[in-house]
Amino acid sequence: MTRHYPCCGLYLDLNRNMGDRMLTFVSYTGNKTADGHKIATFRCGCGTVQDFVASRVKNGYANFCKQCSTNIVAEKVKTHGMKYSAEYTTWSGIKNRCKNTTSKDYHRYGGSGILMCDEWANSFASFFAYLGKKPSSKHSVDRIDNNKGYEPGNVRWATPTEQAQNKKNTTYVTDGENVYRINEVAKLLNITRGAAHLRLKRGKLDGFTTHTRMES
Numbered sequence: 001m002t003r004h005y006p007c008c009g010l011y012l013d014l015n016r017n018m019g020d021r022m023l024t025f026v027s028y029t030g031n032k033t034a035d036g037h038k039i040a041t042f043r044c045g046c047g048t049v050q051d052f053v054a055s056r057v058k059n060g061y062a063n064f065c066k067q068c069s070t071n072i073v074a075e076k077v078k079t080h081g082m083k084y085s086a087e088y089t090t091w092s093g094i095k096n097r098c099k100n101t102t103s104k105d106y107h108r109y110g111g112s113g114i115l116m117c118d119e120w121a122n123s124f125a126s127f128f129a130y131l132g133k134k135p136s137s138k139h140s141v142d143r144i145d146n147n148k149g150y151e152p153g154n155v156r157w158a159t160p161t162e163q164a165q166n167k168k169n170t171t172y173v174t175d176g177e178n179v180y181r182i183n184e185v186a187k188l189l190n191i192t193r194g195a196a197h198l199r200l201k202r203g204k205l206d207g208f209t210t211h212t213r214m215e216s
């Protein structure tokens with residue numbers, strides 16, 4: 001069986017060395033990501049048990065454990081010369097802003113504590129295994145929480161419109177444990193965004209308080 005492999009947009013013959021379904025659902029962890037997605041535990045075909053954002057597995061963005069993904073992508077990168085791809089350019093640009101002190105943008109990134117996790121800085125394959133193929137030329141990498149750097153759980157491909165929604169005008173709230181966008185909380189409580197803002201101002205947003213964000 002040949003199956004579309006969303007990581008690199010190439011076709012991977014899964015019967016060659018793997019089963020059709022590599023990640024088997026084990027259980028929900030009860031935790032959510034900063035933007036409110038459920039996290040669940042899955043078992044990879046190699047035996048590794050790992051936590052994933054459940055929707056990423058459901059939508060086919062995560063098919064294997066981290067190590068298997070990285071191995072597969074590393075092989076593809078080698079075979080298909082990803083070095084001149086848009087994704088590689090993105091990766092090296094981020095790495096440059098975060099790590100290279102002589103980069104003109106360093107002061108806004110690495111110099112302001114916006115870092116790239118070591119695993120990705122050291123491996124394009126690992127970065128690509130997580131983010132997958134750039135959906136269109138309009139997409140770029142968006143940090144979900146602008147206080148946090150380039151790390152698993154905090155990045156996605158997004159269009160300028162999607163990113164605009166996630167810029168400084170976004171209000172983040174916290175329940176003391178996780179951080180959410182106010183519009184997500186509004187949706188959860190089944191109220192409008194405006195009502196959520198009003199309740200937040202009065203300290204009556206179901207226990208949620210404003211999450212103070214650093215200048216980014």
Ligand SMILES: [Zn+2]
Pocket residue numbers: 044045046047048064065066067068069
């Ligand atoms: Zn695995």
